[in-house]
Amino acid sequence: MSYEPPTPPANLPTEIVNTLNDSTPEQLRDIATYAEALVEHKDREARLEESADQEEVEERPDxxxxxxxxxxxxxxxxxxxxxxxxxxxxxxxxxxxxxxxxxxxxx
Structure with a gap:
């Protein structure tokens, strides 16, 4: 494990980086848990929307x-x-x- 702080991704807004840098380790763990859950939720929504779009095309009456x-x-x-x-x-x-x-x- 490095003693240097990690480098944030370049596409991450400065406000978020500053908020994360000011957070406690416990808050960072909560943020990480929330972020993972949010990613899963948004991925699921995108899959459902894509599935609904495909079903709509397939089920369209003549x-x-x-x-x-x-x-x-x-x-x-x-x-x-x-x-x-x-x-x-x-x-x-x-x-x-x-x-x-x-x-x-x-x-």
Whole structure:
């Protein structure tokens, strides 16, 4: 083990280096534990997002319009005693719909 302090990575912001240099050994151990857990969490989120993007492409129905997301579901709406299929999906706090076709009474 060297008696010289370690050299911080060049891409690490000066503020973080100064904070680490001012920290106690116990704080540094806690920081290291937290940093490892945070890396695992962010890596997992990235994998899940990548997986969801791939599933969205694979599961996209053939008749789904380009401006409708793959997560949309088909809903039946009744308007003036007539029934219609609509694509429906959540966009933030709103629910959006797009007309698909009339419901065939024979179904």
């Amino acid at each position: 008749d789904l319009p380009d401006d409708v997301p793959a997560k949309a579901t088909i809903t039946i709406k009744e308007i003036n005693d007539n029934r219609y299929y609509y694509w429906q999906w959540r966009d933030g706090n709103r629910v959006k719909s797009k007309y698909k076709s009339p419901v065939n009474p024979a179904e």
